Amino acid sequence: MWQPQPGWHPLPSGTSPSTVGVWRAVVGEEPVAVKRLAAPGEHDPPELSDPDHFAYWRRGADVVTSGVLAHSQGLRPPVRSYAVEDVEGITITEDWVEDACNNGLFAAHALGRFAGTPVPDVPWLARDQLRDRLRRTERRGGWPTLARTTVADVAEHLWHRRSTFLDRLDALPQVLQHGDPTPGNLPGREGDDVVAIDWSCLGTGPVGGDLGYYLLSAREEFDPLLEAYLMGVPEEVADREQVSLGARVVAVYAALSRAEWALSRVAKGEGALAGKFRHPAVAPHLRALQRQFPLVEQLLEA
Ligand SMILES: Nc1ncnc2c1ncn2[C@@H]1O[C@H](COP(=O)(O)OP(=O)(O)O)[C@@H](O)[C@H]1O
Ligand SMILES: [Mg+2]
Numbered sequence: 001m002w003q004p005q006p007g008w009h010p011l012p013s014g015t016s017p018s019t020v021g022v023w024r025a026v027v028g029e030e031p032v033a034v035k036r037l038a039a040p041g042e043h044d045p046p047e048l049s050d051p052d053h054f055a056y057w058r059r060g061a062d063v064v065t066s067g068v069l070a071h072s073q074g075l076r077p078p079v080r081s082y083a084v085e086d087v088e089g090i091t092i093t094e095d096w097v098e099d100a101c102n103n104g105l106f107a108a109h110a111l112g113r114f115a116g117t118p119v120p121d122v123p124w125l126a127r128d129q130l131r132d133r134l135r136r137t138e139r140r141g142g143w144p145t146l147a148r149t150t151v152a153d154v155a156e157h158l159w160h161r162r163s164t165f166l167d168r169l170d171a172l173p174q175v176l177q178h179g180d181p182t183p184g185n186l187p188g189r190e191g192d193d194v195v196a197i198d199w200s201c202l203g204t205g206p207v208g209g210d211l212g213y214y215l216l217s218a219r220e221e222f223d224p225l226l227e228a229y230l231m232g233v234p235e236e237v238a239d240r241e242q243v244s245l246g247a248r249v250v251a252v253y254a255a256l257s258r259a260e261w262a263l264s265r266v267a268k269g270e271g272a273l274a275g276k277f278r279h280p281a282v283a284p285h286l287r288a289l290q291r292q293f294p295l296v297e298q299l300l301e302a
Contacts, residue, residue: 112232208246
């Protein structure tokens with residue numbers, strides 16, 4: 001069985017079902033990050049084996065071995081990386097990326113430039129990420145916990161209109177996107193580019209989509225981030241209206257979904273729901289949602 005080596009330092013890693021763990025280690029004299037991916041078993045959800053799905057288990061390794069990002073603009077992967085596969089999974093080893101304290105405007109500009117990178121011709125790019133996420137939500141019964149909060153009316157309205165908004169996203173220019181552009185996944189800097197990690201959701205999506213996801217954990221407000229992204233997007237790719245619509249729809253639906261997910265996990269315990277809004281597992285998601293309220297209102301009018 002695959003095992004991390006003694007002396008590797010475990011790092012906090014997220015919720016991806018295929019990630020066994022992430023470690024900081026040293027190879028030769030150089031600091032590296034090691035990420036272990038588990039191959040899906042027969043009882044795992046089929047989406048882990050679906051090359052179009054954002055949860056496709058081995059995309060992070062395919063990005064490394066294919067070299068598709070060798071000439072990307074705006075975002076680039078760590079310079080040196082390699083992947084080693086065995087029967088149980090894949091181990092990715094890559095340069096350690098030092099934290100360059102990138103601010104949101106720099107990151108948004110880089111995301112815009114990345115959207116101008118030609119889409120590589122490979123069969124494993126994630127497609128339809130937001131639609132697949134909302135489908136998952138649908139299987140779990142929509143947003144029932146939000147229905148018990150002060151955002152109930154808004155949530156219900158947007159839930160019912162989701163296919164209209166997804167169709168509007170489909171009508172926008174489809175561009176290359178990182179797919180999970182949180183500040184934690186955009187740590188490094190090399191000239192004008194951000195050195196990004198965690199490429200497991202690389203794919204295509206509506207222009208502005210990466211900006212919408214980024215917005216949820218950004219410190220900066222929407223308007224300046226939009227301006228920065230627009231300065232990065234090549235003119236022939238998309239205009240202001242298109243970027244703005246893509247970012248707003250993605251941000252609003254992602255914010256509502258995350259708030260539902262966080263609230264539903266604490267809602268099952270004893271006590272009134274309203275008393276749980278300050279729970280540390282919930283409060284940041286509700287704050288992110290509150291911050292998006294001007295965007296929610298614009299969508300309701302649209
Ligand atoms: N190449 C790297 N350089 C620096 N830190 C890294 C690197 N790879 C991973 N990390 C650290 O490990 C954490 C988890 O790795 P990540 O690939 O983002 O996995 P997850 O899918 O769990 O988000 C990152 O948020 C980051 O702090
Ligand atoms: Mg990550």
